[in-house]
Amino acid sequence: MRTTLHTRRGTRRGTRRAAIAIVAAGALALTGCGGDDKDDGKKGGGTDEGSKPTVQLPKLDGEKVSVSAVWGGAERKVFLQVLDEFEKRTGAQVSFVPAQDPIIGFLESKVAGGEPPDVAMLPQVGAIEQAVANKWAKPVGAEAQAQLDKNYADGWKQLGAVDGKQYGVYFKAANKSLVWYNTAVMKNAGGQEPKTWKDFLQTAQTIYDSGIAPVSVAGAEAWTLTDWFENIYLSQAGPEKYDQLAQHKIKWTDPSVKQALTTLGELFGKKDFVAGGAKGALGTEFPESVKQTFVGGDQPKAGMVFEGDMVSLAISETKAKVGTDAKVFPFPAVGDESPAVVGGDAAVALKDSKGAQALLTFLASPDAAAIWAKAGGFISPNKNLDVAAYPNDVQRDIAKALIAAGDDIRFDMSDQAPQAFGGTPGKGEWKALQDFLKNPKDVAGTQTTLEAAAAKAYKD
Numbered sequence: 001m002r003t004t005l006h007t008r009r010g011t012r013r014g015t016r017r018a019a020i021a022i023v024a025a026g027a028l029a030l031t032g033c034g035g036d037d038k039d040d041g042k043k044g045g046g047t048d049e050g051s052k053p054t055v056q057l058p059k060l061d062g063e064k065v066s067v068s069a070v071w072g073g074a075e076r077k078v079f080l081q082v083l084d085e086f087e088k089r090t091g092a093q094v095s096f097v098p099a100q101d102p103i104i105g106f107l108e109s110k111v112a113g114g115e116p117p118d119v120a121m122l123p124q125v126g127a128i129e130q131a132v133a134n135k136w137a138k139p140v141g142a143e144a145q146a147q148l149d150k151n152y153a154d155g156w157k158q159l160g161a162v163d164g165k166q167y168g169v170y171f172k173a174a175n176k177s178l179v180w181y182n183t184a185v186m187k188n189a190g191g192q193e194p195k196t197w198k199d200f201l202q203t204a205q206t207i208y209d210s211g212i213a214p215v216s217v218a219g220a221e222a223w224t225l226t227d228w229f230e231n232i233y234l235s236q237a238g239p240e241k242y243d244q245l246a247q248h249k250i251k252w253t254d255p256s257v258k259q260a261l262t263t264l265g266e267l268f269g270k271k272d273f274v275a276g277g278a279k280g281a282l283g284t285e286f287p288e289s290v291k292q293t294f295v296g297g298d299q300p301k302a303g304m305v306f307e308g309d310m311v312s313l314a315i316s317e318t319k320a321k322v323g324t325d326a327k328v329f330p331f332p333a334v335g336d337e338s339p340a341v342v343g344g345d346a347a348v349a350l351k352d353s354k355g356a357q358a359l360l361t362f363l364a365s366p367d368a369a370a371i372w373a374k375a376g377g378f379i380s381p382n383k384n385l386d387v388a389a390y391p392n393d394v395q396r397d398i399a400k401a402l403i404a405a406g407d408d409i410r411f412d413m414s415d416q417a418p419q420a421f422g423g424t425p426g427k428g429e430w431k432a433l434q435d436f437l438k439n440p441k442d443v444a445g446t447q448t449t450l451e452a453a454a455a456k457a458y459k460d
């Protein structure tokens with residue numbers, strides 16, 4: 001029997017600009033017909049209930065396998081269904097061990113205590129590199145590698161590799177360049193889906209004039225603030241600068257960072273544009289930021305919420321329906337093109353056990369991905385997952401866009417950074433951007449703080 005402990009957290013988490021932006025634009029036009037419709041005729045290699053498994057797993061009767069992740073709420077609930085299927089097919093006894101954020105710090109304490117989990121779900125490229133540097137991570141076995149070679153583009157495999165050796169299996173991906181909106185609010189305000197940042201601010205003003213705060217921001221979970229910055233920066237500064245900043249080859253005091261923060265300040269600094277103001281936003285966690293946009297019919301606390309496809313899972317916990325009450329548009333173009341930032345969570349083995357390797361093999365297969373895909377709030381980088389597994393056309397087409405990106409992807413910038421800078425509550429980029437939300441006029445001070453924290457983290 002599985003044991004679970006309590007935890008909380010929304011998922012966190014770059015680009016093939018042309019492919020994802022163009023396909024996503026077409027996909028998002030289908031929001032009006034999203035629903036529990038079935039296959040559109042284009043099959044991949046996934047499985048439905050009752051169909052034959054695509055991967056054979058060893059018998060592990062009685063073997064104990066522990067899995068650690070930061071997922072909470074609806075995400076944890078669905079992931080447990082994935083682990084249930086693994087138990088059913090192998091006979092293993094799986095326990096889920098909720099991790100605190102940052103997960104690297106949590107794992108450090110577990111390793112020091114002699115009780116690391118068999119497998120950890122790591123939400124950062126930097127976390128995988130750190131796990132390898134600390135000699136915690138174990139390379140994937142032959143069976144898991146075979147599934148990766150069969151089901152994944154090289155780009156996704158490379159994200160899970162360190163010094164040419166494969167450690168991570170990217171199970172869950174996210175398109176983090178989407179803005180979701182309450183259709184009743186938009187209609188009542190007379191607003192339109194914006195294409196550019198200028199249009200976005202105008203739409204926000206229109207919603208504000210109708211008596212509702214335009215945007216809900218989950219400032220309590222600062223990874224959402226990094227996503228705001230990254231989308232603006234990628235669109236405005238371009239992919240080359242994005243890569244340079246991600247690797248700290250240019251400083252956070254660079255003029256391109258000043259420009260992006262100034263642009264973000266146009267939203268954060270506008271009085272009453274953020275639901276609850278800065279103070280309210282800093283007390284709002286991710287699931288609540290979504291719910292306060294869609295609970296209350298045409299009189300919610302906010303009209304729009306920015307984040308990735310995982311938003312649909314939080315919407316499913318309300319009475320709102322994706323495709324009717326809730327629609328979505330691509331993050332508006334700040335520069336020449338709309339940005340498209342992706343993120344993901346990779347399974348990494350921390351023990352040389354048969355159970356750990358079998359779980360990596362399962363998670364690299366379409367069989368495991370199909371379980372979460374059906375529940376919503378999930379996009380898989382597995383190119384052989386049948387797109388019919390997704391619950392509606394909105395998610396189905398977002399998934400197609402991700403797969404169409406192939407090897408040409410760029411990852412969430414903060415997730416590429418050392419955890420001390422890009423992924424630690426109360427420190428580094430997270431703390432600096434929370435302070436910026438409080439005082440968006442202090443662009444120079446924010447840049448100085450960001451560079452000091454980045455310089456130390458990258459040096460360490």
